[in-house]
Amino acid sequence: xxxxxxxxxxxxxxxxxxxxxxxxxxxxxxxxxxxxxxxxxxxxxxxxxxxxxxxxxxxxxxxxxxxxxxxxxxxxxxxxxxxxxxxxxxxxxxxxxxxxxxxxxxxxxxxxxxxxxxxxxxxxxxxxxxxxxxxxxxxxxxxxxxxxxxxxxx
DNA sequence: GCCAACGTTGGC
DNA sequence: GCCAACGTTGGC
Numbered sequence: 001x002x003x004x005x006x007x008x009x010x011x012x013x014x015x016x017x018x019x020x021x022x023x024x025x026x027x028x029x030x031x032x033x034x035x036x037x038x039x040x041x042x043x044x045x046x047x048x049x050x051x052x053x054x055x056x057x058x059x060x061x062x063x064x065x066x067x068x069x070x071x072x073x074x075x076x077x078x079x080x081x082x083x084x085x086x087x088x089x090x091x092x093x094x095x096x097x098x099x100x101x102x103x104x105x106x107x108x109x110x111x112x113x114x115x116x117x118x119x120x121x122x123x124x125x126x127x128x129x130x131x132x133x134x135x136x137x138x139x140x141x142x143x144x145x146x147x148x149x150x151x152x153x154x
Numbered sequence: 155g156c157c158a159a160c161g162t163t164g165g166c
Numbered sequence: 167g168c169c170a171a172c173g174t175t176g177g178c
Contacts, residue, residue, distance in 0.1 A: 010176090034161075034174095056176055114177080133160055133175055 006144040007044060008051040008062070008128060009102070010135045018052050018064035018107050026069050026103035030077045031085045033097060037136035041100050042072045050102055051139060051147055053128070054111075061113035062147055070101035108151030122146050 050066040074095035077085035090096035117123045127137040
């Protein structure tokens with residue numbers, strides 16, 4: 001049994017928020033079109049925990065926790081001509097893009113804003129701070145736990 | 155709405 | 167393989 005890993009995934013709450021995930025129970029995470037982000041998704045294992053980050057929000061920040069419920073499988077939206085995630089360079093025989101499913105775990109009682117993260121020395125090495133533009137990142141267990149505490153959970 | 159920071163694409 | 171042009175992300 002490999003060790004559990006921790007991740008951070010970004011979503012614009014206007015498109016899909018932690019409340020939407022709470023309502024739906026679980027969702028598929030399609031549409032990632034960045035190789036680093038894809039590679040991270042392919043490294044995810046069922047049961048890994050995910051910080052759910054609200055980007056392009058007021059304020060931006062970590063809003064809740066989710067769990068990987070299905071490991072990487074081909075992003076079939078890339079095969080659908082006319083779909084906004086269509087990519088002619090990806091086909092069913094050799095899919096270029098993958099997606100995972102995540103399920104709702106809990107919402108943080110208090111949003112841990114990006115400002116909070118930047119102001120916390122223990123989180124200074126997070127990719128969220130150092131390399132802002134990656135939509136799927138790995139986080140360390142200590143960072144994950146710190147965010148949980150800051151968000152009002154034990 | 156602006157624009158910095160990246161990633162991707164394509165000409166050469 | 168270089169690099170300019172272009173597109174996207176996402177904070178502000």
